[in-house]
Amino acid sequence: MTGGGLGLEEARAHLASQPFSVLLGARLVAFTPEQTVLEIDSRPDLLQQNGYLHGGLLAYAADNALTYAAGTALGPAVLTGGVTIEYLRPGRGRTLRATARVVHAGRRRAVCACDLEMIADDGSSRLCAVAQGTVLAVDGSR
Numbered sequence: 001m002t003g004g005g006l007g008l009e010e011a012r013a014h015l016a017s018q019p020f021s022v023l024l025g026a027r028l029v030a031f032t033p034e035q036t037v038l039e040i041d042s043r044p045d046l047l048q049q050n051g052y053l054h055g056g057l058l059a060y061a062a063d064n065a066l067t068y069a070a071g072t073a074l075g076p077a078v079l080t081g082g083v084t085i086e087y088l089r090p091g092r093g094r095t096l097r098a099t100a101r102v103v104h105a106g107r108r109r110a111v112c113a114c115d116l117e118m119i120a121d122d123g124s125s126r127l128c129a130v131a132q133g134t135v136l137a138v139d140g141s142r
Contacts, residue, residue, distance in 0.1 A: 093118030
């Protein structure tokens with residue numbers, strides 16, 4: 001078990017409790033101390049005017065994957081403190097995959113990194129963005 005006792009099924013239930021994540025069709029496919037993987041299938045309503053996945057979707061995926069990764073070290077009561085993202089190439093493909101890992105964790109803060117790839121119909125992947133974020137443990141009483 002990870003994330004203060006949360007396993008993959010509990011983390012999936014947590015994600016399913018987020019209306020925006022449900023709207024986007026986000027799903028957790030891995031939730032371990034080594035890596036957290038979040039996927040979103042491409043669809044027409046998630047594209048920008050040139051036919052690529054909207055950059056805001058990539059930023060969302062990075063933010064959520066980073067936060068879930070941090071949760072494996074800090075527990076489930078966490079909030080994003082900040083995220084930076086570098087877009088490398090347009091997001092084209094079948095599925096966006098955000099793979100995050102903890103770089104460093106203390107008692108109240110974790111720094112995480114995330115690779116964002118597009119998965120093609122043939123299963124090949126292509127890196128389209130990288131992100132880094134700081135996630136903070138929060139006191140649930142505030």
